[in-house]
Amino acid sequence: MQQIDVPAVPAATAMVNRFDPADAGLLPADDQALLARRREVLGDIYPLFYARPIHVVRGAGARLWDADGTEYLDAYNNVPAVGHANPRIATAVHEQLTRMNTHTRYLQDGIVAFAERFLQTHPEHLDRVIFSNSGSEANDLAITIAQWRTGNQGVIVTENAYHGTTGLLAGLSPENGPTMPLHPWVRTVPAPDTHRDGDRAGELFAAAITAAAADLDRHGFGLAALLLDSIMSTDGIFPGAPGMLVPAYRATHAAGGLVIADEVQPGVGRTGDAMWGFQRHTATEPPRPVGADPRLRADGHVDMVTCGKPLAGGLPIGTLVLGSALSDGYAEGHRYFNTFGGNPASIAAATAVLDEVQERGLVEHARDLGASLLQGIAERSAGSGLVADVRGAGLFIGVEMAGPAAGALASRVVNGLRARNVLISAVGSDGRVLKVRPPLVFTHEDADAFLDAYDSVLTTLQQEGPLS
């Protein structure tokens, strides 16, 4: 097996696992030609994954095939939560498109029926949904509503958070790197690092939020919201023990802000314990109103929930779920219309995904298979000297590499797996944490194949020794 060069992470754009276009010569001739055409029309604004990018043409379940017929095991993508090329989605969308596909300014059945079912997967105090086309559009609106409701501007995010592409969100997504400045009213806090801080992580996280909120007050911004990926994926994947985030929610409410759970990464059953990542932390506590302020609906709970990626098999969709007092209050004085938001084709796809998740028991499957995969990764990592920590919830597993060059080591694992036709990526500010996040339809055989490849990469890396 050929040794994989570790691509440098361009500091300006800070994206790990990024293809360097200067390496185009290493690709097969057909892919070089396609890549050249791609650069002519798209430029380099969308980086490709991997030292050697993959030219995908077909998928099924957790498998993808490239143009040469090579099969890949997808242990990375959450957009195809119910499997690549899921036939139920294809059929549902086709059927809808042969009838009509128009917008929410006409009465329609499908969007209402889906919204009812979708809200039933959320806690009772979250009883309204607003549809858009992406997690970005959902987060953008959530921040706007939080700023309106609190009268404050300030937003707290984690140190390496990523919450979306709009101008509003780019300014509160430090993962974009230093060339994309944060808004003056944004404060970052370290994610709860359970590897470093163990059981104290949640408490330290809450204290950091309280301090950041005080600093926002001191600067005259006040606190509008904590915007938090419930598994802190880009910070390094920190599921934590159930309940770990409750002190953070309480600290936010105590400082006058609202809690927005960004479920783009952990949502739709991925964490195995519940449909939504935040429910791992809050499920045991029924919401109680906080004090006399009706905007803080639920002690220790979340006020808004956003999602996107895994909802509809790759058809664009975004959801913002919130309480009726908040939603209806905003609607009284503001307009929100989104031409494609809630379009029947995306709703048909989302309905098919929900059918699959519920009928096939994919939440429980994520819990059980995830536990077994986590154990397998931990066993194969133990004693390798390469891995510092293995952590996860359901089918969302983070593997933190060890040592001072952990980021480069993670890149070698990612590209070593890619050379073995297994797809993952890496996260964290220096890319030191392997991100294992397969489609929910990942099978036991897929997990075994993953573990074999993982074992092989670790063995190779042990033989190769540290990079010079």
Place this chain on the structure above:
Amino acid sequence: MQQIDVPAVPAATAMVNRFDPADAGLLPADDQALLARRREVLGDIYPLFYARPIHVVRGAGARLWDADGTEYLDAYNNVPAVGHANPRIATAVHEQLTRMNTHTRYLQDGIVAFAERFLQTHPEHLDRVIFSNSGSEANDLAITIAQWRTGNQGVIVTENAYHGTTGLLAGLSPENGPTMPLHPWVRTVPAPDTHRDGDRAGELFAAAITAAAADLDRHGFGLAALLLDSIMSTDGIFPGAPGMLVPAYRATHAAGGLVIADEVQPGVGRTGDAMWGFQRHTATEPPRPVGADPRLRADGHVDMVTCGKPLAGGLPIGTLVLGSALSDGYAEGHRYFNTFGGNPASIAAATAVLDEVQERGLVEHARDLGASLLQGIAERSAGSGLVADVRGAGLFIGVEMAGPAAGALASRVVNGLRARNVLISAVGSDGRVLKVRPPLVFTHEDADAFLDAYDSVLTTLQQEGPLS
């Protein structure tokens, strides 16, 4: 035929042609039940169209059918540019979804092939495209890029412009009404009112831009961009004579800003003269570089073009087209990734739309049928005493109602046509301009049916006389 009450426009939200939920009792029992369920889950944040909303279940060509089987003539929607339930779109999307639907971090053929064809419909100096999920996401990025490139913040829009839903765009969309404030660095200018100012409209518009840019300079913001719907739909639909907007483009460049053409409304051949609305104004002049500043590529031309609605039969998509110097320069120091942007299903739909537009000659069809429809409307309006001006380009026609209560009059026409099962809406700050914007597949028979209904409504209104 029952008389239609004119719904008041709620000042806070300023949306014309809005259903008032207090009138739910006027609806059929089934629709009342669906509406009640809808409000339980969606609230009132997405207003419905018409004094009596329509419950659509099926469409074909320019026709829609409601749950009772009533047929409507759609003379309003541009999302189904190539017809409701276009079978070519349904088949293309289905075929793609049975293969795979993943993101732009893998090499893929479809997005490259579409981008090549799509860019060929644009002027040569615009040679890069960035995909997103909506016109909003495209405009949001265009503003961000313009602010980065110029180092300025200021943006000029028209007085009743609407450019999208994100926080960034809501603050430069005055059509949202007074409860949604504009950013401090936004200036509004009156749209070129060809009805009032005739041939001088373009020159006055350019002068207003120059003055607004000077004011932005005086406040320390500088000018980043003119963001302009090329037909100024929400201001009242002002196609103007070909070339009318060139002085505005030149004034923007002279003041150091970039020109962004928002083609969500006029794009994809609607105006009949060209694929894109701005080409009605610029097509006769080849771009020339302006001075030594490479960012101003093209004298009298546009620097960025955004689109959304009509591109893909209602599957969410947004496009930002720009020159490679601008795009590649931005990409050097910034990241842009959009999970669903350029997804294969939306690209398959957009490819099918482009096929239909080109193979069926829909641009020329829009030109020819639009001219005939415009003439028919003008003839039927003449002498009615109700209509002040009829104007249009291709299949985008504005009918400005006359008199001090022109807005209320327009609402009666919109709801009178709806009672005759013909769908249009109204625009302008007081809703005084009828917006006639049918799918491009509108037929001569559809046009005749529209004119009959329009004639009938005008006759009824003449008999009823002014509202008390």
